[in-house]
Amino acid sequence: MSSVKETLGFQAEVKQLLNLMIHSLYSNKEIFLRELISNASDACDKLRFEAMADPALYEDDPELKIRVTYDKAARTITVSDNGIGMSRQEVIENIGTIAKSGTREFFERLTGDQARDAHLIGQFGVGFYSSFIVADKVTLITRRAGLTKEHAVKWESTGEGEYTIETVERPQRGTEVILHLRQGEDELLSNERLRTIIRKYSDHIQLPILMKKEVWDKDRREYVPAGEEETVNRASALWARPKSEITREQYEEFYKHVAHDFEPPLAWVHARIEGKTEYTLLLYLPSRAPFDLWDREHRRGLKLYVRRVFIMDDAERLMPYYLRFVRGIVDSNDLPLNVSREILQQSKDIETIRAGCVKRTLGLLEELAQNEPEKYARFWQEFGRVLKEGIGEDPANRDRIAKLLRFASTYTDSDAQTVSLADYLSRMKEGQEKIYYITADSFAAAKNSPHLEVFRKKGVEVLLLYDRVDEWVVANLPQFEDRPLQSVAKGDLDLGKLEDEAERKEREREEREFKDLVSRIQEALGERVKEVRVGHRLTESPACLVVDQHAIGMNLERLLKLAGQKVTPTRPILEINPRHPLVERLKKEPPGSRFMDWSHLLFEQALLAEGGQPDDPAAFVKRLNQLMLALVGEESRIWIPGKD
Structure with missing residues (x-):
């Protein structure tokens, strides 16, 4: 040739x-x-x-x-x-x-x-x-x-x-x-x-x-x-040797071989499981996330051996998708040597092995979280967002995964996700019955949300959730340790025992006093809102937007739209702060186009604070300019003749 x-x-x-x-x-x-x-x-x-x-x-x-x-x-x-x-x-x-x-x-x-x-x-x-x-x-x-x-x-x-x-x-x-x-x-x-x-x-x-x-x-x-x-x-399978005969360096070099990684692993677990299904596993947590961790087209999984004979790379069935960062091998004594990916889909032995791999991995993470918090913090920084997916993907292990979650909160006022749900419970105020959280598209948006104002005033901690996956987490985690999770931007605020009798009476008085204004703003905004009401979660801002307790949150709605999904828009509820000067000024404003403009401006300000966008940005800017000039006594310079 x-x-x-x-x-x-x-x-x-x-x-x-x-x-x-x-x-x-x-x-x-x-x-x-x-x-x-x-x-x-x-x-x-x-x-x-x-x-x-x-x-x-x-x-x-x-x-x-x-x-x-x-x-x-x-x-x-x-x-x-x-x-x-x-x-x-x-x-x-x-x-x-x-x-x-x-x-x-x-x-x-x-x-x-x-x-x-x-x-x-x-x-x-x-x-x-x-x-x-x-x-x-x-x-x-x-x-x-x-x-x-x-x-x-x-x-x-x-x-x-x-x-x-x-x-x-x-x-x-x-x-x-x-x-x-x-x-x-x-x-x-x-x-x-x-x-x-x-x-x-x-x-x-x-x-x-x-x-x-x-x-x-x-x-x-x-x-x-x-x-x-x-x-x-x-020339012998490392995982088949007794753990006492394997050095740290040998474990690390084997990891580099199976993971094609140049750095040593963060931690590992090596176990031989005996019983109805017999197998050996050697699982590693990498030190760093691979560059293609979020590529769903990339095949991931463990190496599968049967009685020391290599069968396949990337056996996805051995580990759920939310643990896709785990590297290592499983060696089964029971599977046939001619096992295929199709057979893996149906095998009861594989289901047993998969459950064992998950159990050992979560156990390793729990051990790190408890005994080596610095290592766990490194793990969380690299893989925390992936682990969060398990709350929805793995109901059987939801409680174990929930204990491993870490979040930012108003307690630390930092974007570092270091607060566990157990930490939160330990700091709850006397009389507090719920775990409060807010979701947003960035840490800054969550931290500066007007919904937090009353909680800061009362010293109540709020979890700041700004990863996209957090919406998935709270949708699938209704409670933790019998304490319900409650969005501060959903439903009517009920602080329960955190509110005293005097505050309740003051709230009822304000609702009566501003009843007429609420009706007028509702009429001015029409279909833009489901309802207008006097709110009690604000101390500094004039207004905020909330949704019903079981409605899709506004942040989730935006995420679904960005993902190309069709979503029926949620009509929000506008809550006004009766103690804010702008609201008090609006109460005195007679009916007319200026009241209409100011009502819309109040709504659009609240929409922006939620990370939303006004339908007509030019009209918003015009209203804002009018308001600013009016406040400095120069309204006549731009007011159109013939208007109120």
Whole structure:
């Protein structure tokens, strides 16, 4: 078969990634070997899985293994495997491009600050490209299992924007990656150095990692190959070992392998569950959220093994979507080796394993929250919004999740979400029966809402909910520890025992005194409001908007509209503050167009305070100008002749 050699250009993102990675990760250059061995291990796992349906893929070489060799004279290091290999098209797709959704958004987040961007690179997972940290040229030769020897592919690049690809012959299936080292990297051309790196980063790999033995040559005064190979790593499933035999460093390196992350995990849980369904799990909480955490198209899940045999990546059925940030493995003793994604949908064993994974994950979070609050605060900052989704998605664990939630509140007056519902209960005023909250589209809007005025006056704490998911949370969490959650912007304000007899009598007096004004404003606003009434939640603002207790809140209505959903507009209730000078002035205003304008202005001010928009901004501005000029005694300058 004739060899056709092509020169192709890297995808723009690959060029940017290579340049950034070489500079950002050079201080930890050893990771190139970990990444190449990890890729080789994955390739062998994939062959093992595909060969369950087609044993012929093993050809005449059923023993899967990884080899690491070096050549001092040529100044090369080679990592090879007899795994699944790649076809020509797979090489182009996997190495010439970055086929990850969210790639553009990832690169937009890069800042130019090397230390910060190195963390982002770690999130992205550079894998094969880490070769260029130590090599100025990389050669890859591969043949996919099932294809004949003349369908092998040779890929080569200096990492400077282009690569060549050609068809070659390769009798063995699998892949070898040859690194042509940069000047100054000769210290890597050492059997002992490479073994040390392998034991440090890849000891957990299940497959044997082979290197040639070496003996000391007295005449040449150096170590030389002895001819035979030996296994460098322990080559046993880390999760199958007793916990007492696994070091912290080994747990962390295994995490980096399964998660393709450069940073150590925040915490982990390792357990063997015995009983009707037997399985082992090793679950990790990452230190940072991946860049594509919110991409619903990205497949996520745990690695699934059956009796130490790799079955699939991203087994979504093993963990609910609100725990999609969890990484790790599950190894079942009961599932069949030929299990498929379709079978997983129906399996009762999988339902049991899933429940066990959730239980252990929530237990780990509870342990962090109780015993390591600083770590839990780091977790919450990265994944809190995702965990909140569980309130609606997982009714069986709603109470456990609720205890893990954190919010901002008027108690801290900070946008940091550090207040638990248990914290709130511990600070409730004597006689307080409800947990009060407000939802808004930003922390500033929540903090400065007029609905909080009476609560601040009475020293009653209010939770400030400004994440979009918070509307979902309160819709699915009617109470906590038998205390109902109550929006301060819904229903008629009932402070119960927090209001004394004198305040109740004063409220009744104001309702009688302003009854006529309420009717006049109601008539002026017409269909814009459902009702106008005297309110008692305001101390500084002239008016605010509320909705009925069981109606859709105004913030939720806006969110649904932004999401493209059709929503029947809620007609709000306008509450006026009878003690505010503007309301007192309006009470004295005779009927006419000016009363009409001022009534609409009162409504539109309240609408703006809620984060809404006036239907006619120009009319709002005109009314506002008239009001300001009237207040300084210059109304006549703009008043239209013939009007009241």
